[in-house]
Each structure stands twice: as structure tokens, then as C-alpha cells.
Amino acid sequence: MNQILFLRAQTESEPGEAPTPDEYETAASDAGYSSTCIPILSSNLVESKLAELDRILLEQPECRGIIATSKRGVEALQTCIGRIASRRVEWTCESSWKQIPVYTVGPSTARIITQCGFTPLGSDTGRAAKLAKLIISDTEKESSTTSPYIMLCGDKRRDELPSQLTNAKIPFMELIVYETGPNPVFEQELVKTYEGTDVSQPAWIVFFSPSGVDFALEPLKRQVWWQDVRIGAIGPTTSARLKQLDLKVDVESPKPTAIDLIQAIRDAVTTHTL
Structure with missing residues (x-):
């Protein structure tokens, strides 16, 4: 199963309420993808x-x-x-x-x-x-x-x-x-997620902000699988930052929603635009 890494924090539940399913992980699962969220930023x-x-x-x-x-x-x-x-x-x-x-x-x-x-x-x-x-x-x-x-x-x-x-x-x-600022344990979480598990690397990495691109890029480049992943962006501003750094953006979501993002990924794969 193709795996998507969302560079964002999971949806948090309100205190005392039942756990809230993360909308991006849910949309990915509904489309047949496994996924995980790792936050780049700490605000x-x-x-x-x-x-x-x-x-x-x-x-x-x-x-x-x-x-x-x-x-x-x-x-x-x-x-x-x-x-x-x-x-x-x-x-x-x-x-x-x-x-x-x-x-x-x-x-x-x-x-x-x-x-x-x-x-x-x-x-x-x-x-x-x-x-x-x-x-x-x-x-x-x-x-x-x-x-x-x-x-x-x-x-x-x-x-x-x-x-x-x-x-x-x-x-x-x-x-x-x-x-x-940057999540101080981002690289540790990244390594823990993909080393010694059934999922050895993500097929897709999705960025959600220009500052997230800046903070995550160096730790990502240190991963052995970095050159093999496809890159998605939640919108044009994030996409523009990736392109400024000479990175190929394989998919840009037309709207900043989980459903639109996953549909854009599916469309790109289906039409062999990658």
C-alpha cells in the first residue's frame, strides 16, 4: 500500500471528548493509502x-x-x-x-x-x-x-x-x-516512523507551509529514501517555496482540504503525470 507522510500535526480532540479522526488520514485511508502525520512546526x-x-x-x-x-x-x-x-x-x-x-x-x-x-x-x-x-x-x-x-x-x-x-x-x-519554530524532535520521529517497521519509506510527502518547507528540508535530505519520494503541496504559496528551492512539486492541491489533496494525488497517479 502506498504511504503518505503529512508534515502536520494530527487533529487534536477537545478535552473530555472522544478522539477525533484526523481528516487527512481519513481521506487517505478512504482512497486506499496508509498515512502518518509528523509535525514539522511547534507554535x-x-x-x-x-x-x-x-x-x-x-x-x-x-x-x-x-x-x-x-x-x-x-x-x-x-x-x-x-x-x-x-x-x-x-x-x-x-x-x-x-x-x-x-x-x-x-x-x-x-x-x-x-x-x-x-x-x-x-x-x-x-x-x-x-x-x-x-x-x-x-x-x-x-x-x-x-x-x-x-x-x-x-x-x-x-x-x-x-x-x-x-x-x-x-x-x-x-x-x-x-x-x-521547528519541532525539536522532528528528525527523531521521522527515523522512528520508517526504521524497523513494515513501511520502510513514504511514497508521498505533503508540505503544508513555506516555513515547514524551510524547517524540514535538511532532515528530510538526510533520509536514504528522500530522492525516491513524490512531493505534494497544500497550496500555491507552499508550492512556490518548494520551487524556489529547485524541488519538483508533483501535486498541488486546488483547495486546502484533505479531500481535494487526496483527489489531486489520485488524479496524478491515474493520469500518469508523474
């Missing part, structure tokens, strides 16, 4: 920025929307809402905040936003460039307000979306709510 929320977001949320909203394109960015919002509830602070402006749209790019982040009581927009755009166009379009329809957007991002965030907003003269305030 942590920044307490000082969470405190600032707490303060912002406890006041009447002075922004026209929230932008959170990553899962960690959405988790920061979720964390702050949970902290407000746990402190039993009266959130007098909750209804006003819940009328503020939250822009994101994928279905998994949209689900978390919905659970928080907000309305997600842009989950079908699939990428930052298209999301920027949606935000610009929506902003132009509301020319009466000059309030900024709040952008919840990490220290490794890409320039694509912010630069488009800047060029369109749309104000926004960045909050770097999480910091990302």
Missing part, C-alpha cells in the same frame, strides 16, 4: 498578545472585521473568549462582537470560528490572495467606515494578504498572537 501562543486581545474584546468593537487565516490565529481568538468566560467577567459587548465578520481561508478554521459564535467569511477562497480580494470587495461596499481590521497572525506570516490590503489603502492592525 506557541504569545501571552502578552493574548492579554491585548482580551482587552480589545472587552471593549466595544472599533474594527470592521477580524482576519485569521491560520488555525493558530483562530485558536487565539477561541482562547481569549474562553478566558473571558472562565473569569466570569461580564462581556457586555459580546453581541456587538458577534456581529463582526471573521475572515478565514479554510473549512477547518471556519468551523472553530462558528463554534465561537462568529460568522466566518471566505472559507471557500482557499488562499490568501483570493481572501484579500474578498476583503477589499466587502470593504469597498462599506465606504462609510474607516475602522481598521484586526489581523491575528504569527511571526512567520506571509506578506501577500497584508500587502494587498495596504495597496488598497485598507487599514488593519496586526496582532502577532503566536510564534513558530
